[in-house]
Structure formats: structure tokens, C-alpha cells
Amino acid sequence: MSIKSFFAIPFAKFATRSVYKWAKKPHKTQDKVFKNLISKAKNTAFGKDHDFKNIVTYDDFKQRVKVTDYEGLRPYVDRMVAGEEDILWEGKPLYFAKTSGTTSGAKYIPITKESMPTHIKAARNALLFYIKEKNDASFVDGKMIFLQGSPVLQDKNGVKLGRLSGIVAHYVPQYLLKNRLPSWETNCIEDWDTKVNAIVEETVNEDLSVISGIPSWVQMYFEKLIEKTGKPISETFPNFNFFIYGGVNFEPYKNKFESLIGKKIDYIELYPASEGFIAYQDSQTEKGMLLQLDSGIFYEFIPSTDFFDENPTRISLKDVKIGINYVIILNTTAGLWGYNIGDTVEFTSTKPYRIKVTGRIKHFISAFGEHVIGKEVEKALNDSISGTDINISEFTVAPQVNPENGLPYHEWFIEFTNEPENLEEFATKIDASMQTQNIYYFDLITGKVLRPLVVRKVKKGGFHEYMKSIGKFGGQNKIPQLSDNRKIADVLENFLEN
Known part of the structure; x- marks a missing residue:
């Protein structure tokens, strides 16, 4: 056992206790986030346009800020991209996460010095919950691979621009860097076919213990490995015992994954978005993912059956019910306000608040x-x-x-x-x-x-x-x-x- 794995277990216990402190006070936690958001943004262009200085309650906020999407906020985002400060949030963003939109073309989602750490902390805590539950951190001594976008960033009027996964690659802790694959050079390859082939060559003789990525693309990686070795994944990587994924429902892929792997493994589901890290799986035995209530996001919910009504019901966390399909609305320390990211969720628990992603409101x-x-x-x-x-x-x-x-x-x-x-x-x-x-x-x-x-x-x-x-x-x-x-x-x- 290395020093890393030895100290990971007590650190995991400390971190999970800290999380459950706010999880046990969900409404108080969200009220605190709400007040901080309004206070910090009241002197921004958006805050002045929407009279943030006179917002005291959630009802005040709903009267002033309408539910919108990227197109609705685009006039403000375009000003930020052009280099203006204090538009949706204080100062300039640290990054723009570039995503593709169906109606907007490329989207530039701001990430700020306040919001960026929440992405890193949530991803770390997901692993710490797993360590605490299993009382085992041996996987940190093995190699880890994260199938992600290129970490090469561009400059947009003084702000770095790239894919979220590429941005996050710059925040891998120093103590994990020597365990992390693929190499920086391979990660920078843009063509996906070429990149996966290079990853296969780099990893086929390594001892991978953690693999992460969108299931359909990890499946492609597995199939290429099997084509090269003629062996199931469990024989190529005998210490590979859990898979981290996000972005899609894994169930349709599970049978295929287990046949490719050749054994049953554990899974950790994440709910990261460019707009914020929303939830992660905190237990292998409970359904759903723990909603991140202290990560600078104030959540709103609209029943999906009402969403296209002229005046849909719009509620905060305290009024949600288990089993209802909701459109999730975000207000964030990156300056997104009344923002519909397009996802629908359902609560599986309210003590603590856990959710599962049920689809897309446009899908x-x-x-x-x-x-x-x-x-x-x-x-x-x-x-x-x-x-x-x-x-x-x-x-x-x-x-x-x-x-x-x-x-x-x-x-x-x-x-x-x-x-x-x-x-x-x-x-x-x-x-x-x-x-x-x-x-x-x-x-x-x-x-x-x-x-x-x-x-x-x-x-x-x-x-x-x-x-x-x-x-x-x-x-x-x-x-x-x-x-x-x-x-x-x-x-x-x-x-x-x-």
C-alpha cells in the first residue's frame, strides 16, 4: 500500500462527513447560495438590468428573472466574449467552455474563478465517497485513464477557450499526474479515430485501475483493445474494478460492457455539465446521484408537463416531490440566470436530495x-x-x-x-x-x-x-x-x- 492509498481512506471519511453536513441542511444551504449569488451579481450588467439590489426573496427573483436558455442570455455572453467585464458575473471569466448547440451554433459557456473549483471538488468527492464506502483506496496506485477532449486551449480576448473536459485536464492534482493516461501528446490529438488508436497503443500494456468517459466512446476503446489483444478487458486490466461515466443513461450499455469486460464491476455516475457540476453518485446501494447544493448553484424546477405552458409552475428545492419529471433550471456563480440546460430529472430521494437524469426536454x-x-x-x-x-x-x-x-x-x-x-x-x-x-x-x-x-x-x-x-x-x-x-x-x- 502506498502513502497515497494509506492516507486516502481517512481523508475520504473527513470529506464525506463534510458533504453530509450541508446535505442534512438542504434548504438552509440553498438559501445561503441564493443570497450570495444575488449579492455578488447586483452590480453586474445583468444584475442592474434585473434590479438585483431589490431582490430579497425567491418570489422577488422570479418576478424579475425569466427562465431562458443560451439564446436568451446570448446578448450578455457576446459582450463577455468581446472582452467586457462585469456582465453576468464579477470581472471576466477564467474560461469559456465551448459546446455545440442545435440553434446557436457554437456556445461559449462562462466558467469563473468561483465556479471552476466546484467542478474539481465534486469530481474528487465522487471518488472519495467510493473509497469511504469500500474502505479501499488501492486503485489510486494503479493507472487511470479519462477519455476526454483535447486540453489545447485557445485565447478569446484574454479568456481561455476549450472543451470542458480539456479545461479540467489542467486541474489534475500533481499526485495523480504520473498515474494518469493517456499522455499529454495523445490527449491533444483532435481526430477521434487516430486518438483512440493511440490510446490503445499507450495503454495495452499498462495496469489500468480506473477508466472514465462517455459509454459509447469507451465501448469503442474496449472493442479496439480486444481486437488487438484477443482478450477480454478484465484480462488486459485485471485490477480494473470500476468505471466512471456521465452524460447518458448507462443501462442500455451495461450488458455490452460486462460482456466486453468479462466480469461485473462497480460504476460511478457523474452529472457534470459545462454550466456546472450538478450531481454525483455517492453510494453503490442507493438510487440516484447526490445533488450538489453548496456548489454555487441555486436550483429551480419546472414540471416537464407544464414546461411549454405560458406560465409554467416554477419551484425551488423545498417544493419538489419524488417521482415527478422536472426540467432543471440553474442560477450559478458563472453568471447563468434562470438557465434551462435542457435536461429533465427526477428525484429518487429527499433525505438527502438525490436525482436521476431522465432525458432532454427537447428530446x-x-x-x-x-x-x-x-x-x-x-x-x-x-x-x-x-x-x-x-x-x-x-x-x-x-x-x-x-x-x-x-x-x-x-x-x-x-x-x-x-x-x-x-x-x-x-x-x-x-x-x-x-x-x-x-x-x-x-x-x-x-x-x-x-x-x-x-x-x-x-x-x-x-x-x-x-x-x-x-x-x-x-x-x-x-x-x-x-x-x-x-x-x-x-x-x-x-x-x-x-
């Missing part, structure tokens, strides 16, 4: 009034593969509104790594689960408005080819799992099995 299907959300399609797929050896690499769902023959239907594009013997029976199982979960979908099927869903087999590697074709092939890009239009589906028609 739904309601072409016929069915209101299908991401959580439902994921559960339907999991119900259908449970207890089988069917493995799925990737999938997405879209409505087929104008079929050549017969009634319209939902079209499921699925790339299998181990496919069902009978595709029609498999589709029937998915459809049955969808009808059980969603009464609107049930009524449309039984009322002969829709016919049961249809599964299309995407050829192996087809989703990667699709992502390349739209210029979004890389570790930070994800396929939406459902869409209310045919934009993705129509292109995927070119990547089906013959």
Missing part, C-alpha cells in the same frame, strides 16, 4: 400527442433485453409520420452487437413496455391511430459513420435517444443493414 416524441420521454424508451429497451444475451451498441427513436403504406408508427434505429433471433418479437416486447408506461401511447395504439413500433437494424459501426458524416465524431458528442422529427432518422436510413 421527446409527441408527433401524435403521445408525450414519450427518454426515460420511457430506455426502460422499454431494458425490459426487452433483460435476461437475454442481446447487446445493444447504440439506438435512437423517431416518428414515421408519413409511411408509404398503413398507419404511422415509431421507428427505432438500433445497432446490435448481439442481435435478437426474432426481430419482430423483440419489437413487440419493446412496444408492450411502451404501452404499459405511457397511457397516451397505449390509447393511440389501441385506437388504431398508430401501429406498433418498427425496429430498423443499423449496420455495425453505423452510428459512428453517422456521427462522422455530420462532423460530430468524438468523445464529447452524444446521439439523442429520441427526436420529434426525422432529421436524424432520415440520415440513418443510409446506414442500415442491407
